[in-house]
Amino acid sequence: MAELCDRETFQAVMSWLASGKRQSQNTRRAYCDDIRFWAAFAAELGVAPFSLGCLRYEDVTAWRLLQEARGGSDRSVAGWLSSLSSLHAYAARRGIACVNPVDSEDHRPTIARRDTSTANPVLEVDELQAVVEASDDERDALVVTQLYTLSSTPWPAGSPRCAP
Helix, strand or coil, rough: CCCCCCHHHHHHHHHHHCCCCCCCCCHHHHHHHHHHHHHHHHHHCCCCCCCCCCCCHHHHHHHHHHHHHCCHHHHHHHHHHHHHHHHHHHHHHCCCCCCCCCCCCCCCCCCCCCCCCCCCCCCCHHHHHHHHHHHCHHHHHHHHHHHHHCCCCCCCCCCCCCCC
């Protein structure tokens, strides 16, 4: 990361990754990968090293249109934009002068929070079948099937998540 960013940006990224909202090692790793992605995009535009504010609103707009043309998934696009925006917002709260290039109304695709139809399943169907077949008895197979079904079924709006 240090070789991709200028000094101030590197320090901001490290502080951002270490902040309380990003406690999971996997989350930190994913955000770090996202910033590497944006640094590569900036380099394609002739901007290296990556720095806070080096991408402009117009750059993000062009990138978003390219993703749409390529059939990029809304969830992936939203994730990359969220990382870029979050880093800039964090830096601005810490007194670093930078303009967030992501406009939530113009750039971010709308993702229904409870719509899991395009989310990655925990297991693919053939993987689930393999787990069920490897179960010791019918009860274990039933538990696996119920867990899979309930974890991938959205809760209706206003319904309690569990019974009292």
